[in-house]
Amino acid sequence: xxxxxxxxxxxxxxxxxxxxxxxxxxxxxxxxxxxxxxxxxxxxxxxxxxxxxxxxxxxxxxxxxxxxxxxxxxxxxxxxxxxxxxxxxxxxxxxxxxxxxxxxxxxxxxxxxxxxxxxxxxxxxxxxxxxxxxxxxxxxx
Numbered sequence: 180x181x182x183x184x185x186x187x188x189x190x191x192x193x194x195x196x197x198x199x200x201x202x203x204x205x206x207x208x209x210x211x212x213x214x215x216x217x218x219x220x221x222x223x224x225x226x227x228x229x230x231x232x233x234x235x236x237x238x239x240x241x242x243x244x245x246x247x248x249x250x251x252x253x254x255x256x257x258x259x260x261x262x263x264x265x266x267x268x269x270x271x272x273x274x275x276x277x278x279x280x281x282x283x284x285x286x287x288x289x290x291x292x293x294x295x296x297x298x299x300x301x302x303x304x305x306x307x308x309x310x311x312x313x314x315x316x317x318x319x320x
């Protein structure tokens with residue numbers, strides 16, 4: 180069925196039904212900020228806008244700090260993605276965490292052991308041959 184004058188002319192000539200304006204569009208419920216809230220809606224919009232700005236600023240700050248840390252670690256020759264494992268390994272290999280040995284169990288230095296052998300020989304506790312063999316054993320380790 181063809182409409183004389185075309186479809187557009189028919190749509191434009193269609194009667195328009197009036198919509199009653201009772202001040203409530205039906206979209207916003209009671210207590211929700213909207214066109215009928217006046218100043219409260221403006222305050223909500225301001226606080227929401229401020230919250231959005233703060234979230235974006237925090238995200239930008241985090242990205243900038245992460246980029247600076249990555250560059251510093253990379254310049255130091257450390258892989259930025261495994262830095263925590265590298266630090267943990269270094270700490271565990273540290274002499275500060277090595278179990279301490281009592282002073283009585285610490286082996287005397289080579290000089291002290293040789294001096295002790297010389298003293299034993301001088302007092303006649305060991306012979307010259309025993310002194311020579313013990314001295315060779317101390318020097319071999």
